[in-house]
Amino acid sequence: MLRTRLIPVLLLQNGLLVRSESFSIHQVVGNPIHEAKRFNEWNVDELVYLDISRDGSYDLRRDDHKVKSMSEPMKILEEVSKTCFMPLTWGGRIRTVEDMRQCFLHGADKVAINTGAFKTPQLIRDGARAFGAQAIVVCIDVKRRPDGRHEVYVDGGREATGVDPATWAKQAIEHGAGELLVQSIDRDGTAVGYDLELIHLVAQVSSVPVIALGGVGRYENYVEGVKAGADAVAAANIFHFKELSDRNAKRTMAKAGLQVRTT
Amino acid sequence: MTTVALIDYGMGNLRSVRNALEILGATAFIASTEADLQRADRAILPGVGAFGDAMKNLHERGWVGPLTTFAMEQKKPFLGICLGMQLLATTGTEFGEHKGLGWFDGVVRKLAVPVEIRVPHMGWNDVTVVQSTGLLQGVAPRATCYFVHSFAFEATDASVVTGTTEYGGTTFVSVIERENVFGAQFHPEKSQKHGLAILKRFLEV
Numbered sequence: 043m044l045r046t047r048l049i050p051v052l053l054l055q056n057g058l059l060v061r062s063e064s065f066s067i068h069q070v071v072g073n074p075i076h077e078a079k080r081f082n083e084w085n086v087d088e089l090v091y092l093d094i095s096r097d098g099s100y101d102l103r104r105d106d107h108k109v110k111s112m113s114e115p116m117k118i119l120e121e122v123s124k125t126c127f128m129p130l131t132w133g134g135r136i137r138t139v140e141d142m143r144q145c146f147l148h149g150a151d152k153v154a155i156n157t158g159a160f161k162t163p164q165l166i167r168d169g170a171r172a173f174g175a176q177a178i179v180v181c182i183d184v185k186r187r188p189d190g191r192h193e194v195y196v197d198g199g200r201e202a203t204g205v206d207p208a209t210w211a212k213q214a215i216e217h218g219a220g221e222l223l224v225q226s227i228d229r230d231g232t233a234v235g236y237d238l239e240l241i242h243l244v245a246q247v248s249s250v251p252v253i254a255l256g257g258v259g260r261y262e263n264y265v266e267g268v269k270a271g272a273d274a275v276a277a278a279n280i281f282h283f284k285e286l287s288d289r290n291a292k293r294t295m296a297k298a299g300l301q302v303r304t305t
Numbered sequence: 306m307t308t309v310a311l312i313d314y315g316m317g318n319l320r321s322v323r324n325a326l327e328i329l330g331a332t333a334f335i336a337s338t339e340a341d342l343q344r345a346d347r348a349i350l351p352g353v354g355a356f357g358d359a360m361k362n363l364h365e366r367g368w369v370g371p372l373t374t375f376a377m378e379q380k381k382p383f384l385g386i387c388l389g390m391q392l393l394a395t396t397g398t399e400f401g402e403h404k405g406l407g408w409f410d411g412v413v414r415k416l417a418v419p420v421e422i423r424v425p426h427m428g429w430n431d432v433t434v435v436q437s438t439g440l441l442q443g444v445a446p447r448a449t450c451y452f453v454h455s456f457a458f459e460a461t462d463a464s465v466v467t468g469t470t471e472y473g474g475t476t477f478v479s480v481i482e483r484e485n486v487f488g489a490q491f492h493p494e495k496s497q498k499h500g501l502a503i504l505k506r507f508l509e510v
Contacts, residue, residue, distance in 0.1 A: 044472060045429040045449065087429055124324050127497045129451060149320045151495065174353050176425050176453045220425070251427060273423070303429045303449050305498060 063231030093134025123149025170218030233259025245271025390488030
């Protein structure tokens, strides 16, 4: 029986782990390399690292690498991959197939693309052709408009696109996306639960696995996400601020009748 | 200490496998030539991608002869992972029919699941131990491992099947072995405790 996956999302900014709220407030919660081993021992099913640094912010210390803007994050990726024996996804500022190749060379199993994919959908196709569709996760960040309708945002939630998430999801899949990571910007850091309507909207049109993200504050929220159609459930802050968040989440999910993996 | 060659033929992530072998205390290196391979006492053929491309790459890089000598004549332990396992079959049917290495009689076909079941089969699923020899010796009877694939190996000779997995109402072959040659459809290097136990077994056989 295929298990419902529980996935922590670890946010990195300028080389440090941060927590995030509404995509705008970021607070440092630790050092990714020091914490890597601990994360790998969690009872979770995959790890997703998203580097939310602004372009170029890593260049200050090093200028000796071929792929300048990627060099420092790639060092972090390489370190975290050494003790990670579950699938590892890396995302943030990936704009070219060469950026993807760097991620895979440094230990990623999948890459997550967002702005790059939206602006150049061909990137999804080229990535899927080079590394297989299973390795290409398309992230979709979504905000609700005042009229309640959903709209896709790119560039770290700064740029509205005017496109609705179901339409973009279908196009991303046609281009070769292997998974969709659907995040509600409004719910980010609020701990009030997923935007279930959004999850349902995307899951309905998706032929590939949908991962829900944004808003988890209680373990029951994971169950709600799955009931709304998510194949896998993800969260960020709760893993930093609740004790035994991994095990207790699995316990709640199992009690609700979901098939989860226990280690 | 055992030395494991990871066959580089331009398909997939060699680093994850190397990380796992190193944590288990083995020396693992990426082999690009036949001379590299001869330094190893074990070899792993990883792989992600399409069957036809993979065979083409194996031929172009001159791997078919050396691998066959290593595994089938010198009888050194050999493990195919994911696509690497599928390539051990006689024939692959992904994007047309392609000849495989042919070490195991059988065909690699698309998972026969109903249309509403998502393919690729991606995520954690149980490996049911059919024969607890070799690779699966000492492994839990139902070990949960990480899978990502759309095709699976259908064995002509059932005696080579040591592990199976169920998905979407169908059962497919997830582990094969014959003497010194092994294949795993899942990714042991990404399957935490159970996966590492299986790789450890491979280092001991």
